[in-house]
């Protein structure tokens with residue numbers, strides 16, 4: 001789960017009263033805590049506010065006692081922290097020219113998409129190139145974000161190949177979950193701005209591979225075969241959906257008048 005503007009994100013969730021499926025309860029608690037944090041007030045007020053807000057979401061299977069420690073710890077950490085920028089508020093995540101060159105030096109699209117995604121994540125994490133995942137599910141999400149579909153054996157093969165060619169490094173515990181990459185210099189020119197943390201692999205293909213574009217609607221990559229494809233913003237499916245929508249609209253317009 002990668003949110004560029006956490007403050008805006010949590011504000012919208014609190015207003016809507018609906019918890020999006022893809023955010024974990026733990027992350028949600030952290031964001032609510034930051035949103036209502038007020039150094040001048042008693043920490044217990046914050047704890048009670050978070051508990052109340054969590055209950056208002058009516059999350060299926062949510063049991064408050066299981067999160068009581070998490071809520072308490074989150075609040076204590078906030079009061080202990082000296083940082084003023086509590087939220088991650090990014091307009092975009094930059095990929096620099098040199099990083100793009102590294103990506104382009106790779107032998108195939110799969111590795112390119114994956115490496116491009118690693119650059120985006122590492123820059124987002126802002127911890128010296130480290131991308132740390134708790135479990136294999138976390139790692140799978142990285143592959144998903146990169147639009148790389150492979151069996152787990154093949155995923156490990158890909159990682160190992162990048163590792164043996166020096167593109168990625170592993171942490172002390174060699175379990176593929178702690179990956180480090182060499183981020184480029186931030187003085188360098190920006191080659192691409194990631195503003196949507198979805199389909200990052202396809203964003204790479206759509207923007208940098210000759211003869212490809214990315215569907216504006218669903219993010220799928222579109223191969224440009226004919227001249228016509230070159231001017232289209234949407235993939236075949238989305239184009240079809242749009243056309244249906246348009247004809248429906250014009251139909252209703254025609255019966256209204």
Ligand SMILES: [Zn+2]
Nearest residue numbers: 215218235238
């Ligand atoms: Zn589409």
